[in-house]
Amino acid sequence: MTNTWTDIQNADFILVMGGNAAEAHPVGFKWVIEAKKQKGTKLIVCDPRFNRTASVADHYLPIRSGTDIAFLGAVINWLIKNDKVQWEYVKNYTNAAFILADDYGFNEGLFSGHADYTSADGRPTPEAAPKGAKGGAVYNNASWTYELDENGFAKTDPTLENPRCVWQVMKRHYAQYTPEMMHKITGTPIEDFLLVCQALGATSAKNKAGTILYALGWTQHTYGSQNIRTMAMIQLILGNIGMSGGGVNALRGHSNIQGLSDLGLLSTSLPGYLSLPNEKKNPTFEDYLSVQTPKAMRPGQLNYWSNTPKFMVSLLKWFFGDKATKENNWGYDWLPKWDKMYDVLQMAEMMYQGQMHGLLVQGFNAMGSFPDSNRIVKAFSRLKWMVVMDPLNTETATFWENHGDAHNVDSSSILTTVFRLPVPCFAEENGSIVNSSRWLQWHYAGAEAPEDARADLEILAELHLRIKALYEKEGGKVPEPIINLSWPYKVAHSPTPEEMAQESNGWALADIKDEQGNIIVPKGGQLDSFAQLRDDGSTACACWIFAGSWTKNGNQMARRDNSNAGLGNTPGWAWAWPANRRILYNRASCDPSGQAWDPERKLIHWDGSKWVGADVADYKADQAPDTDMNPFIMNEEGVGRLFCTKKLVDGPFPTFYEPTESPVGKNLLYPKVLNTPAVRLFDSVKERIGNKDEFPCVGTTYRLTEHFQFWTKSVKLLMIAQPEQFVEISEELAAQKKIAKGDTVKISTKRGWVEAKAVVTKRLRPLDINGQTVHQIGIPLHGGWVNVGEKKQFLINTLTPFVGDCNTQTPEYKTFLCNIEKA
Numbered sequence: 050m051t052n053t054w055t056d057i058q059n060a061d062f063i064l065v066m067g068g069n070a071a072e073a074h075p076v077g078f079k080w081v082i083e084a085k086k087q088k089g090t091k092l093i094v095c096d097p098r099f100n101r102t103a104s105v106a107d108h109y110l111p112i113r114s115g116t117d118i119a120f121l122g123a124v125i126n127w128l129i130k131n132d133k134v135q136w137e138y139v140k141n142y143t144n145a146a147f148i149l150a151d152d153y154g155f156n157e158g159l160f161s162g163h164a165d166y167t168s169a170d171g172r173p174t175p176e177a178a179p180k181g182a183k184g185g186a187v188y189n190n191a192s193w194t195y196e197l198d199e200n201g202f203a204k205t206d207p208t209l210e211n212p213r214c215v216w217q218v219m220k221r222h223y224a225q226y227t228p229e230m231m232h233k234i235t236g237t238p239i240e241d242f243l244l245v246c247q248a249l250g251a252t253s254a255k256n257k258a259g260t261i262l263y264a265l266g267w268t269q270h271t272y273g274s275q276n277i278r279t280m281a282m283i284q285l286i287l288g289n290i291g292m293s294g295g296g297v298n299a300l301r302g303h304s305n306i307q308g309l310s311d312l313g314l315l316s317t318s319l320p321g322y323l324s325l326p327n328e329k330k331n332p333t334f335e336d337y338l339s340v341q342t343p344k345a346m347r348p349g350q351l352n353y354w355s356n357t358p359k360f361m362v363s364l365l366k367w368f369f370g371d372k373a374t375k376e377n378n379w380g381y382d383w384l385p386k387w388d389k390m391y392d393v394l395q396m397a398e399m400m401y402q403g404q405m406h407g408l409l410v411q412g413f414n415a416m417g418s419f420p421d422s423n424r425i426v427k428a429f430s431r432l433k434w435m436v437v438m439d440p441l442n443t444e445t446a447t448f449w450e451n452h453g454d455a456h457n458v459d460s461s462s463i464l465t466t467v468f469r470l471p472v473p474c475f476a477e478e479n480g481s482i483v484n485s486s487r488w489l490q491w492h493y494a495g496a497e498a499p500e501d502a503r504a505d506l507e508i509l510a511e512l513h514l515r516i517k518a519l520y521e522k523e524g525g526k527v528p529e530p531i532i533n534l535s536w537p538y539k540v541a542h543s544p545t546p547e548e549m550a551q552e553s554n555g556w557a558l559a560d561i562k563d564e565q566g567n568i569i570v571p572k573g574g575q576l577d578s579f580a581q582l583r584d585d586g587s588t589a590c591a592c593w594i595f596a597g598s599w600t601k602n603g604n605q606m607a608r609r610d611n612s613n614a615g616l617g618n619t620p621g622w623a624w625a626w627p628a629n630r631r632i633l634y635n636r637a638s639c640d641p642s643g644q645a646w647d648p649e650r651k652l653i654h655w656d657g658s659k660w661v662g663a664d665v666a667d668y669k670a671d672q673a674p675d676t677d678m679n680p681f682i683m684n685e686e687g688v689g690r691l692f693c694t695k696k697l698v699d700g701p702f703p704t705f706y707e708p709t710e711s712p713v714g715k716n717l718l719y720p721k722v723l724n725t726p727a728v729r730l731f732d733s734v735k736e737r738i739g740n741k742d743e744f745p746c747v748g749t750t751y752r753l754t755e756h757f758q759f760w761t762k763s764v765k766l767l768m769i770a771q772p773e774q775f776v777e778i779s780e781e782l783a784a785q786k787k788i789a790k791g792d793t794v795k796i797s798t799k800r801g802w803v804e805a806k807a808v809v810t811k812r813l814r815p816l817d818i819n820g821q822t823v824h825q826i827g828i829p830l831h832g833g834w835v836n837v838g839e840k841k842q843f844l845i846n847t848l849t850p851f852v853g854d855c856n857t858q859t860p861e862y863k864t865f866l867c868n869i870e871k872a
């Protein structure tokens with residue numbers, strides 16, 4: 050979330066699209082109800098299904114799954130046409146005025162740099178990526194940039210009139226996204242669409258702010274990142290980013306999935322959103338720092354990433370302690386260098402191809418959660434061994450068992466050895482969990498773990514110590530990363546959550562002094578903030594954005610003072626990264642002179658000598674306003690990006706493409722390009738993609754409040770509350786297929802089939818897509834044979850396609866082609 054749960058009460062308008070907050074985030078959702086109660090805030094829900102959030106909304110709009118960019122692109126077009134723009138914000142705080150490089154272009158669904166791209170206006174075509182390249186590599190993105198002056202700064206046109214400035218190019222990009230085109234693609238009625246446009250448009254006023262809550266309905270698509278970017282662009286146009294009651298709010302999943310991203314557990318990340326070095330781009334520490342420490346693109350701009358050397362050296366000091374020295378570049382060479390992303394699809398593909406021998410599965414039920422279950426069984430079967438660390442038995446640990454129709458495998462042909470290591474559940478340990486609001490909240494064990502369970506930390510510590518001993522005894526290839534790893538814990542085989550948390554905050558390895566030479570942190574002391582980090586080896590810090598969470602004043606995450614500092618902000622409750630800031634980019638809630646755009650919504654302001662207010666300013670604390678420094682200090686440009694240069698592989702402007710499995714088989718906006726060109730589709734999967742003639746319906750998977758993912762099937766009360774697998778279908782589809790309420794139905798895709806009970810409901814309705822009737826089927830994802838209910842249940846991912854978002858590789862669980870018949 051850019052904002053924070055409690056801040057939702059300040060919104061003048063709430064759109065829930067691409068998520069079902071009432072169902073999946075029922076506790077946080079109370080702040081939506083607060084806004085409705087306190088200020089009569091309107092809530093609109095746009096979803097393929099009339100879901101539980103829709104049931105308490107003022108309006109509900111249906112949409113064909115996978116077509117949100119056609120909808121949101123049309124919103125952008127409508128806002129521009131109807132002058133619903135916070136002009137001062139757009140001119141000062143976005144890159145609207147930036148002039149684009151001469152060879153940037155977009156035509157007929159392709160961006161410049163694609164082998165098939167030709168410019169519509171006779172511009173020379175820039176050098177393209179080689180034909181036949183795959184995934185992101187189909188584009189050479191060199192032209193996706195600004196025109197620079199002789200100092201390397203981006204050229205701008207503050208009048209926004211230059212035809213090559215971002216504003217004008219964006220306007221042309223979305224000119225085709227008319228309400229009529231939107232309706233033909235999405236099936237959403239135009240009058241419903243206009244309600245959203247008007248409600249959002251009203252928040253372009255300086256004294257109004259609207260917000261968006263979203264989750265997987267937007268991410269689980271081959272263009273998931275671009276769904277979210279389209280909404281971020283809308284919020285920039287409306288001047289809603291940095292504002293209390295505004296923002297773009299991603300509702301997170303697992304209780305610590307936010308912490309997982311923060312701590313860099315993705316295959317190309319390091320803690321604190323630092324990048325893991327790349328084999329080709331950053332072979333040496335110098336290369337790494339020069340690439341990862343971008344220069345500001347406007348004169349006078351602070352770019353916070355200029356501190357990368359301090360974050361990185363402190364991280365390396367945490368990894369390698371005394372072994373990290375200036376002479377050996379702080380042990381940089383011992384870090385792994387990535388060649389490609391090892392996301393779940395890549396890993397499963399490598400197992401499938403026999404390129405992996407073993408798998409350690411920690412707190413993960415991959416058999417249930419990965420797409421295309423039948424393929425996953427084959428992939429797992431090619432492993433020699435698998436270790437499962439979990440408090441419960443799972444489908445992953447028993448993937449080799451035969452469970453009849455629900456899981457029909459030939460056990461005798463599977464030779465994988467599975468080891469199960471029982472661990473406590475998170476509620477049986479102390480620790481911190483980062484919620485969607487970026488709050489690190491400390492929690493205490495609620496019960497004793499069973500005696501034979503060993504904590505995750507203990508198991509991993511033991512593994513490290515034993516591997517280290519082996520390396521020390523026997524040598525081997527590249528032993529340094531393991532042998533030199535610093536291991537300062539009081540009990541070596543059992544580090545504690547408290548020790549880990551203090552390391553995340555960071556500490557001084559020598560006395561840290563201020564500019565006047567006064568000691569601000571003595572050697573050995575905990576740091577107060579990341580401003581104290583140094584690049585000379587005198588500080589160590591495991592996650593720079595967590596600096597401030599465990600200081601000399603103790604564990605800040607355990608604080609429980611919920612006093613209101615203004616606008617419902619509770620700075621004494623837990624601790625939020627970064628710097629206990631609750632609303633990101635909040636400098637943008639003030640005009641260039643440093644006063645709040647809305648005097649009733651005064652989050653921070655400039656008091657003549659410093660920034661003060663209910664929140665910690667997202668800016669240099671004593672930096673006067675009205676200088677050249679702009680509010681978005683994490684961007685080289687200093688402003689929010691309507692055009693996002695080279696950051697995403699599939700283009701600088703979100704663009705509508707059909708899902709991999711499209712029920713209409715044509716892209717009405719760009720007839721020559723059906724699917725996103727940048728998608729990574731493994732050759733071995735191509736035959737497992739279905740077509741609309743065989744599978745005419747759209748399937749989409751989702752959650753129920755009564756269950757959590759795949760593990761609450763082991764809880765009796767929850768199996769009583771929600772005992773049976775079901776699917777939701779419309780009355781029209783039921784009549785056509787002669788299915789009655791309660792019938793058992795078989796749902797099939799190119800990849801397999803499952804059985805479930807039919808719920809025939811008005812909550813889903815057929816959509817008219819350019820003259821064609823499209824039926825959508827809602828499929829709850831929970832289910833599996835390991836359960837305490839009466840029936841063996843099917844894995845829903847038997848149905849889903851093995852293809853992912855071209856930027857993040859998140860699987861396209863939300864839109865696929867299927868068929869339904871009475872069983």
Ligand SMILES: Nc1nc2c(c(=O)[nH]1)N[C@H]1C(S)=C(S)[C@@H](COP(=O)(O)OP(=O)(O)OC[C@H]3O[C@@H](n4cnc5c(=O)[nH]c(N)nc54)[C@H](O)[C@@H]3O)O[C@H]1N2
Pocket residue numbers: 066067068069070072073074095096097098100112113114115116117263264265266267300301302303749750751752753754755756757758863864
């Ligand atoms: N009780 C409970 N709570 C949970 C979980 C749980 O399993 N049980 N899981 C947690 C986890 S890990 C996560 S990630 C979150 C997920 O939170 P959500 O994303 O809110 O949950 P989902 O039910 O997967 O999907 C949300 C909605 O997206 C809609 N949708 C599908 N396709 C599209 C589309 O193309 N466009 C639009 N606009 N909407 C679409 C679906 O109909 C559904 O209503 O929930 C968390 N909370």
Ligand SMILES: Nc1nc2c(c(=O)[nH]1)N[C@H]1C(S)=C(S)[C@@H](COP(=O)(O)OP(=O)(O)OC[C@H]3O[C@@H](n4cnc5c(=O)[nH]c(N)nc54)[C@H](O)[C@@H]3O)O[C@H]1N2
Pocket residue numbers: 265269302303411412413414415417418419438439440441443472473474475476505750751757758759760830845846849862
């Ligand atoms: N079709 C479809 N598939 C989906 C999705 C979808 O929307 N549709 N959503 C996707 C999403 S967002 C998610 S997050 C994944 C979820 O996928 P998974 O994470 O694979 O699913 P969970 O069932 O939550 O598995 C978590 C496991 O952690 C164990 N556990 C709990 N506490 C601890 C602990 O302290 N230590 C250890 N070691 N284990 C512990 C639990 O017992 C459980 O078995 O599913 C994905 N798959």
Ligand SMILES: [Mo]
Pocket residue numbers: 301302303306
């Ligand atoms: Mo999730």
